[in-house]
Amino acid sequence: MPYFIDRRLNPKDKSLGNRRRFLKRAREELKRAIKEQIKTGKIADVDSTHSVPMPARDTSEPNFRPAPETGERHYVLPGNKEFTPGDRLPKPGGGGGGAGEKGAGIGEAEDDFRFVLSREEVLDLFFEDLELPEMVKLSLKEVVAYKPRRSGFATTGAPTNINVARTMRNSYGRRIALRRPKQKQIDALAAEIARLEAQPNRPGTAERLKALHEELERLERRRRRIPYVDPVDIRYNRFEAQPLPNANAVMFCLMDVSSSMGEREKDLAKRFFVLLHLFLKRRYDRIEIVFIRHTHEAREVDEETFFYSTQSGGTVVSTALEEMQRIIRERYPSREWNIYAAQASDGDNIAGDSERCAALLNGELMQLCQYYAYVEIIDERETEIFGTTDNGTSLWRAYRTVADKWPNFQMTRIARPSEIYPVFRKLFARQQNVQRR
Amino acid sequence: MSTTSTLLFSGSDWNFKTLARVYDAIEEIALGELKLDVYPNQLEIISSEQMLDAYSSVGMPLMYQHWSFGKRFVYEEHLYRKGRRGLAYELVINSNPCITYLMEENTMAMQALVTAHAAFGHNHFFKNNYLFRQWTDASAILSYLEFAKKYIARCEERHGMAAVEAILDSAHALMDQGVFRYRRPPRLSSERERERIRERLEYEEQTYNDLWRTLPVAPGRDAKKAEEEVSERKRSLKLPEENLLYFLEKNSLILEPWQRELIRIVRVIAQYFYPQRQTKVMNEGCATFVHYFIMNRLYDQDRITEGAMLEILHSHSNVIFQPDFDDPRFPGINPYALGLAIMQDIQRISTDPTAEDRDWFPQIAGKGDWLEVLLDSWANHRDESFILQYLSPALIRKMRLFVLRDRADDPYCEVASIHNERGYEAVRAALARSYDVAANLPDIQVVDVDLLGDRRLRLQHRVKNGILLEKETRDETLRHVRRLWGYDVSLVGIDSETGEMLYECSSG
Numbered sequence: 001m002p003y004f005i006d007r008r009l010n011p012k013d014k015s016l017g018n019r020r021r022f023l024k025r026a027r028e029e030l031k032r033a034i035k036e037q038i039k040t041g042k043i044a045d046v047d048s049t050h051s052v053p054m055p056a057r058d059t060s061e062p063n064f065r066p067a068p069e070t071g072e073r074h075y076v077l078p079g080n081k082e083f084t085p086g087d088r089l090p091k092p093g094g095g096g097g098g099a100g101e102k103g104a105g106i107g108e109a110e111d112d113f114r115f116v117l118s119r120e121e122v123l124d125l126f127f128e129d130l131e132l133p134e135m136v137k138l139s140l141k142e143v144v145a146y147k148p149r150r151s152g153f154a155t156t157g158a159p160t161n162i163n164v165a166r167t168m169r170n171s172y173g174r175r176i177a178l179r180r181p182k183q184k185q186i187d188a189l190a191a192e193i194a195r196l197e198a199q200p201n202r203p204g205t206a207e208r209l210k211a212l213h214e215e216l217e218r219l220e221r222r223r224r225r226i227p228y229v230d231p232v233d234i235r236y237n238r239f240e241a242q243p244l245p246n247a248n249a250v251m252f253c254l255m256d257v258s259s260s261m262g263e264r265e266k267d268l269a270k271r272f273f274v275l276l277h278l279f280l281k282r283r284y285d286r287i288e289i290v291f292i293r294h295t296h297e298a299r300e301v302d303e304e305t306f307f308y309s310t311q312s313g314g315t316v317v318s319t320a321l322e323e324m325q326r327i328i329r330e331r332y333p334s335r336e337w338n339i340y341a342a343q344a345s346d347g348d349n350i351a352g353d354s355e356r357c358a359a360l361l362n363g364e365l366m367q368l369c370q371y372y373a374y375v376e377i378i379d380e381r382e383t384e385i386f387g388t389t390d391n392g393t394s395l396w397r398a399y400r401t402v403a404d405k406w407p408n409f410q411m412t413r414i415a416r417p418s419e420i421y422p423v424f425r426k427l428f429a430r431q432q433n434v435q436r437r
Numbered sequence: 438m439s440t441t442s443t444l445l446f447s448g449s450d451w452n453f454k455t456l457a458r459v460y461d462a463i464e465e466i467a468l469g470e471l472k473l474d475v476y477p478n479q480l481e482i483i484s485s486e487q488m489l490d491a492y493s494s495v496g497m498p499l500m501y502q503h504w505s506f507g508k509r510f511v512y513e514e515h516l517y518r519k520g521r522r523g524l525a526y527e528l529v530i531n532s533n534p535c536i537t538y539l540m541e542e543n544t545m546a547m548q549a550l551v552t553a554h555a556a557f558g559h560n561h562f563f564k565n566n567y568l569f570r571q572w573t574d575a576s577a578i579l580s581y582l583e584f585a586k587k588y589i590a591r592c593e594e595r596h597g598m599a600a601v602e603a604i605l606d607s608a609h610a611l612m613d614q615g616v617f618r619y620r621r622p623p624r625l626s627s628e629r630e631r632e633r634i635r636e637r638l639e640y641e642e643q644t645y646n647d648l649w650r651t652l653p654v655a656p657g658r659d660a661k662k663a664e665e666e667v668s669e670r671k672r673s674l675k676l677p678e679e680n681l682l683y684f685l686e687k688n689s690l691i692l693e694p695w696q697r698e699l700i701r702i703v704r705v706i707a708q709y710f711y712p713q714r715q716t717k718v719m720n721e722g723c724a725t726f727v728h729y730f731i732m733n734r735l736y737d738q739d740r741i742t743e744g745a746m747l748e749i750l751h752s753h754s755n756v757i758f759q760p761d762f763d764d765p766r767f768p769g770i771n772p773y774a775l776g777l778a779i780m781q782d783i784q785r786i787s788t789d790p791t792a793e794d795r796d797w798f799p800q801i802a803g804k805g806d807w808l809e810v811l812l813d814s815w816a817n818h819r820d821e822s823f824i825l826q827y828l829s830p831a832l833i834r835k836m837r838l839f840v841l842r843d844r845a846d847d848p849y850c851e852v853a854s855i856h857n858e859r860g861y862e863a864v865r866a867a868l869a870r871s872y873d874v875a876a877n878l879p880d881i882q883v884v885d886v887d888l889l890g891d892r893r894l895r896l897q898h899r900v901k902n903g904i905l906l907e908k909e910t911r912d913e914t915l916r917h918v919r920r921l922w923g924y925d926v927s928l929v930g931i932d933s934e935t936g937e938m939l940y941e942c943s944s945g
Contacts, residue, residue, distance in 0.1 A: 002460050002478040002556070003534065004453055007487060008541055014490040015510045021602075022507030061505055062913035063610050064879045064898075064906050071904030073843045076868040078770060079761025080839040080855055088849040089841070 026059050031125045035421070123282045148239040157236025170233035180226040181219040189216045249338040249370075250288040251280055252324050255306065256345035258295045258315035265377040268414055269344035270307055272375055275424050276342055277303070290327060294320035296350070300327060317349045317395060318356045325365060334368040341365075342373045342427075347393030354398035361399075366406045373427045374399055374411040445740045449544035456480070456539075459549045462740060463557065466731050472808060473561040473727070476575065477534040480556060484541050488528065489514055491538060495710070496528055498536060499582050501589040501702070503605055526752075529555040531563040531713070533576040546745035550752065553731040558724025565816045566719070568712035578709060585702040592695050604696050607917035608682060608703035615682030615707040618875045638694050670887070677882040677897070681918065682707070684883045690892065691923030700921070715819045715874045722776015723815050729753060729777070759836070770868075775836075779824070782832045783810055793830055820872035828868065830861045840867045845903070879906055881928070892924040893943075899933040905940065906930075912942065919944035 023030075083089075153166055193212050196205050253273050257266065280287050291306035292298055295313030298320040324341065332339060349357070366372065376396055392400075396411070403409045412423050445462055446455045460480070467473045483491070493510035494500035526547055528538040537555040539548055563569050593601045608615070671677075678684040682704040686697045713720065732753075736746045759774040760766045786794045787807035795802040801810050814823060839855040840863060854860030854867075870876060885895040896918070898906065911928070919926045927943035 002457070002464075002480050004456065005479065005481045006453075007481045007483045007538075010483075010487065014487070015493045015506060017502050018493065018504060018507030019510050020507065021502065021504035021598075022511060025504045059504070059508055060910075060913065061508075061606075061609060062910040062917070063613055064881055064914050065910055066877075066879060066904045067907040070845050071900075072845070072902045073904070074853065074867045074870070075841045075843060076770070076838055076864060076871055077762035077841060078759055078836045078838055079763065080837040081761075081763075083839055083852045083855060085852055085854055085857075085860065087852040089852070091843070091848060091850055 022059065027125070029059075034122055034125050123278060127279050127282055146241040146243055149242040150237060151240040152238045153235045154238040155235065157238070161236045161239075163235050163237050166235040167229065167233050170235065171229045174230060174233060175226065175228070178226050180228075181223050186216065186219055186223070189219065248288075248336055249340065250290060250332050251276070252290045252292060252327075252339070252341040253277075253306065254292045254294065254298075254320045254324065254341065254343040254345075256295075256315060256317065256320075256348075257293045257311055257313075258348070259312040260315055260348040261346050261377070265346045268377045268417065268420065269375070271417060271420055272344055272414065272424065273342070274307065275420065279424075279428065288332075290324075292320050292323050292327075294323070298323035315348055315350055316353050317345060318353050318360055321357055321360045321365060325360070328368055338370045339368050340371045340373075341369055342375065344375045344377060345395060347376045347378070347395045349393070349395045351394075354394040357395065358398040358402050361402045361409070362405060366402065366409060370408065372406075372409045374409070375423065375427075376411065376413045378413050378415050380415045443739050444742060445549075445735070446545045446745070447742055449546065451543075451545040451548050455545060456548060456552075459545075460552055460556070462735060463549065463553050463731055466734050467553070467557040467561075467727065470734065471557075471727060471730060472812065473557055474565055475535065475557055475560040476532075476564050478556045478560065479534040479536045480552070481536060481538050482541055483538050488525065488538065488540055489517060491528055495706075496530065497582055498530060498579070499586055501586045501605075502593075503609075504602065505606075505609060527551040527555045529559045531559075531569060531573060531575050531709075532579050535560040535563065535575075544748065546741070546748040547752065549735075549741065549745070550728055550732060550749050554724045554728035557731070558727035559720060561727070562716070562720050562723045562815055565812075566712070566716060566819075567817055568716060568819055572712050573709050581705065585706070588698060589702065592699065596695065601699065603920065604699045605703065607920045608700045610914045610917040611681050611685075611921075612703060612707045613878050614881055615680060615704040616711045617680050617683070617708065618711075619679075635694055635698065638697070642694065667885070671885060674886065674888075676886075677884045679880075679882050680704070681881065681883060681896075685918070685921045688886075688888075689922050690888070692921065711874075712819075715821070715872075718772040718776040718779075718820045718872060719815065719818060719823050720776075721773045722778075722780050725753075725757060725773050725777040726780045726811070761837075775824075778832055778836065779827050779829075780811060780814075782829050783807060783814065783827055786829065791831070797829060798827075821869045824872060825865060825869040828865045830856075833861055833864050838864050838868065840864055876901070879904075880933070894918070894922045894924065894926045896926065896928045898928060898930045900930050900939050901933050903932070912944075915942065915944040 153163060189212060193209060193216065196202075196209050196212070199205070253276065255269050255273060261269070277289065280289060289303075291301050291303060293301055293306055293311070294315075294317065295311065296316045296319065297313075300323060301309070320343070328334065328337075328339060361372070376393070399409075399411050403411055410427055412426065414420055414423055445459050460478075467475070489510065491498070492513050493506045495506070500506065526540055526543055530536040535556065537552070537560075539551055543551065563575060569575070589601060589605075674684075674688060682700055686692075686700040686704065689697075692700070732741070732746070732749050735741045736743075741749075757771065757774040757777055759771045760768075783801065784807040786798055786802050787804045787810050790798070790802035804810060814827060818826065833856045837856055840853040840860070842851045842853040844851075854863035856864065880899040880901065882897055882899075883894065884897045886892065915926055915928055925944060927941065929941045930939040931937070932939055
């Protein structure tokens with residue numbers, strides 16, 4: 001009789017730790033591979049599975065191994081059919097007969113092996129190191145939401161907060177200390193008086209009755225003087241206002257869809273927002289996203305319309321800002337919400353409106369917003385002209401003045417799809433020092 | 438058991454009672470008829486996930502943590518999920534008691550087969566083969582692994598995961614060069630002893646006095662004296678040394694005690710697996726022979742049903758399937774097939790020899806007692822010597838073995854010998870050589886190091902048959918050697934016959 005052990009109930013995934021170590025080690029390389037793929041491919045592809053070659057660097061396990069195409073080897077093979085000594089056979093393409101080449105065989109198989117990363121893993125790798133800037137800082141700095149928290153007892157307070165148990169305890173202690181006559185004593189006296197009054201002819205009853213009445217009156221007087229519950233007994237539950245970290249966040253996506261935006265510009269802007277959308281959905285569970293698109297008038301739309309519907313018209317950028325302001329006022333009081341905004345436009349605006357935009361931002365919006373990113377879609381040819389200079393469209397020039405004033409205002413330009421991701425990373429890099437100027 | 442039926446089981450479901458009944462029946466035949474001598478058995482039932490886990494920790498029940506095991510796991514899991522590879526029916530560990538894993542998915546017939554194969558075949562081989570007896574310590578390995586796992590986890594806590602990983606990476610790269618091939622390794626010491634050695638090491642490090650080195654040397658030494666010094670130096674370091682990990686562990690100037698211990702752990706595990714690599718054919722052949730014999734005997738005794746026997750034979754013939762070299766399924770020579778064929782051939786030669794057998798095997802031909810011959814061969818050979826000793830012309834003809842010579846500078850392969858009168862010896866020798874692990878691994882040794890000078894570690898690769906090293910991995914591995922050694926490392930390739938220098942490279 002052998003010794004049987006049923007191991008099936010043992011915890012599985014004994015090698016989970018090792019697997020995690022491996023993925024961690026491969027992480028850098030996987031990240032690089034994905035970024036490479038995404039830069040060359042379509043941005044929207046972020047949102048799908050990716051097949052990545054088994055990372056070679058950092059996870060290779062080198063050792064001294066024989067080089068396959070050197071020297072002289074002898075292979076012993078089974079199943080000879082027509083060969084006689086001296087026969088010469090052309091070498092197969094791969095080189096080597098295979099026998100005794102087990103090590104090499106395994107190596108090759110590993111090279112073929114590709115990782116398939118799920119959508120979640122891709123996004124995780126893709127958005128690593130990115131975050132909405134200053135999210136927590138503000139919450140701690142300007143505490144605006146409180147939650148009451150029980151903390152002991154107080155002698156003053158609202159009647160609704162009376163703590164009965166604590167109050168009655170105090171009252172009981174005081175009653176004992178001051179010897180407040182008990183109801184039982186009074187009842188006993190009253191009963192005695194009643195009994196004596198029922199038989200009034202007994203000798204000495206009158207005196208006795210008189211004494212009892214006096215006693216009863218004294219006790220009742222004392223009872224009146226020492227109340228059952230005195231104001232000094234009363235205790236109230238005490239609450240302290242505890243500051244609440246404000247994790248509510250809303251992102252405003254403002255996109256120019258006017259006719260000056262060509263297909264290319266719209267495509268770039270949409271890609272930027274797709275990325276932003278994915279990022280927010282991925283990293284923040286409870287973030288609200290407001291989509292505003294504008295031509296000469298602005299409208300809040302749903303996700304579907306924002307990304308897919310076509311509409312055209314003139315350009316009045318300030319309408320979008322006004323719409324945003326209105327929505328904030330109605331739905332997102334800045335005391336309770338961290339407000340972020342990203343705006344994409346080709347920079348064209350109706351004459352005089354850019355100044356109005358700057359005024360709107362300077363006036364109220366920038367005080368409400370945690371962070372405001374402006375992305376200008378420009379022509380590829382314009383990159384040379386504008387480059388890093390402060391020149392640019394009227395909107396760009398107007399926004400320069402805003403950017404100079406507000407450290408939490410960022411602006412940048414995109415000319416081609418491959419720039420979207422770097423720009424995106426720049427805008428949302430973790431621990432970005434906003435006060436860099 | 439009912440009196441009307443002698444059957445051990447019917448149907449494919451198993452339970453522990455049936456397993457025990459079958460085990461007892463198998464044990465009776467294994468110990469009684471085959472005269473096997475085994476460690477006590479411990480049979481463990483595991484699920485397929487657990488089998489995958491076991492795969493990735495090199496088949497051991499406990500193992501320290503390292504990312505490379507995770508890599509193996511991801512790889513194995515990938516193949517398994519895609520259905521490209523099935524899982525083994527069993528896994529057996531050379532330990533005392535001998536641990537055998539049985540998969541829960543197996544049918545009862547398979548469990549019987551696996552019990553005979555692993556718990557008796559492999560177990561007997563582990564306990565009796567001279568390589569295992571001399572080079573591994575079955576009763577100490579599990580507690581050693583437990584110590585290793587705990588020790589490495591402790592090191593990770595104290596020194597950080599990255600530092601531990603770096604040392605393990607480097608040590609893993611040199612695992613093939615981390616075994617003693619000729620010198621017998623020391624037994625696994627007990628925990629207490631290890632503790633003492635470690636303390637001793639720490640004491641030596643603390644009291645090391647660098648001043649001794651600066652003692653003035655007598656001036657005017659001549660060339661002869663310098664040469665003497667070199668040989669003296671080599672002698673004191675016991676050079677040349679084939680076990681690179683051992684040398685680095687003992688002599689590296691930059692390693693801390695815990696790092697030496699890590700190298701030692703990797704080295705001990707490499708040494709533990711070394712006999713298994715040298716006895717693949719014999720070990721599997723022995724286990725296959727044993728299960729085949731026992732299952733047939735059970736069937737003859739009417740103790741298993743025809744259906745169960747058919748299932749057993751089906752997986753038996755799958756296991757020993759040997760495709761021809763031109764078959765697309767050809768993966769190399771199947772060790773199960775080769776081992777079993779030679780052993781059955783021994784049985785035939787002992788009992789029913791032909792004239793040719795009498796010429797080739799005068800000691801065993803017609804001896805009658807085939808079991809004695811087999812038990813003796815199992816105990817006293819490794820693959821190379823076993824094939825060289827027992828591969829018969831009859832079997833060479835049956836398998837139609839031939840030798841193909843492959844020269845790097847020749848666009849053609851040449852058929853060197855085939856299964857004919859002139860070729861038998863050559864085929865047999867070539868096949869035996871291909872199973873000589875030591876001869877097929879690159880022969881790299883530490884030849885010199887001047888500890889008082891530039892401390893450059895000089896390695897020498899004795900190139901056999903012009904087979905060089907893969908350049909990329911060679912340079913990477915050298916960097917690992919350098920990490921453990923701390924100073925420059927150079928590797929010189931010397932042709933083992935002519936002594937000509939073929940290449941030179943360094944870690945610089």
